[in-house]
């Protein structure tokens with residue numbers, strides 16, 4: 299950008315009327331119920347950073363800004379039953395100040411032609427992976443993309459011939475099924491088994507499903523929606539079976555930064571088996587870490603040049619200037635913000651666990667290890683309201699979709715139906731927990747009141 303434009307960033311912000319600059323926190327606080335009312339005007343402010351602490355408690359109202367999490371569900375509830383968007387995987391927190399600052403600075407240069415280079419972005423990606431995950435990646439082996447989707451679809455097209463299949467350990471991110479469909483291939487699920495309060499891989503089933511038409515295995519680490527952070531021995535074991543069967547591992551690690559305090563993330567590409575690693579590609583982005591999904595920025599890499607070349611043949615993506623600016627700022631200056639956000643969400647998970655166990659005894663809870671999702675088991679409530687018997691006559695795709703609707707009508711809370719996550723999702727609903735804790739508490743109270751009355 300033009301550094302000689304005489305722009306003084308601070309004075310620009312003052313002159314532009316950013317009177318709610320750091321310090322004016324009190325006037326910005328809105329109560330949860332006010333924030334959740336549709337149509338309430340969003341809080342427009344410059345992000346706060348007081349005494350070294352970022353503020354995740356003050357509700358940041360996203361409604362009314364064409365926001366998928368808060369503005370999409372109410373379209374199905376025109377009578378106003380919808381109150382809480384706990385579905386789509388984005389955070390409700392005001393973003394890291396360094397991101398807004400960088401964008402504001404770039405916006406002062408009034409020209410939007412093609413970008414010259416994305417080298418700085420790649421170099422920050424390499425640095426982040428080295429510093430955060432102790433994973434040594436060669437910059438020349440990183441391909442930038444505008445989302446995990448385009449890279450994954452290219453990999454599926456590259457490795458899976460027509461009539462071939464992708465193997466998925468489910469319940470798993472619904473997008474994998476959409477990607478497979480875009481790549482014109484089939485999927486097969488190997489269901490995780492709930493054992494001693496943790497979702498575990500059923501290795502016997504997984505290997506049985508590795509038939510000759512299966513060409514890729516999708517690993518989701520951490521697993522969305524169950525929250526598993528896969529351990530080194532688990533990844534090694536699945537990596538070795540996949541290799542024996544000539545199946546390429548596609549490891550989606552988009553949630554790799556959102557890890558609970560007592561867990562450790564293991565990148566697939568850092569496993570201590572070179573052959574296993576060279577049989578894989580990893581897909582990642584910093585978009586879950588910093589809530590940058592709308593900035594369309596992601597990457598994939600492999601430690602095998604041959605694998606990478608094969609996928610690159612089927613992939614093409616261009617990044618937007620503002621996306622690059624925002625992502626570089628997050629990588630470079632966002633660490634402190636994220637560490638605090640992650641610790642906050644860790645405490646929110648604990649709060650939810652205690653609440654569900656104490657106040658919603660009929661709802662099954664499995665402790666989350668990573669991601670900002672929690673996967674709750676509402677099978678008992680669903681049975682009580684006859685969801686299985688009712689859903690078809692109500693024009694719903696599955697019993698879980700019927701329950702989604704029931705929950706909105708009875709509590710205002712919108713959750714994602716477990717059935718969209720493949721086998722193992724029956725009776726479950728996914729809840730996004732990345733909100734201010736006062737909102738999460740309102741959501742829990744509303745759900746408990748609905749569930750406990752049936």
Ligand SMILES: Cc1ncc(COP(=O)(O)O)c(C=O)c1O
Pocket residue numbers: 387444445446447448471473518522550552553583585591595596
């Ligand atoms: C596991 C997983 N992969 C990929 C995505 C989507 O990634 P992108 O928006 O970069 O395509 C999501 C979004 O929720 C996700 O949870």
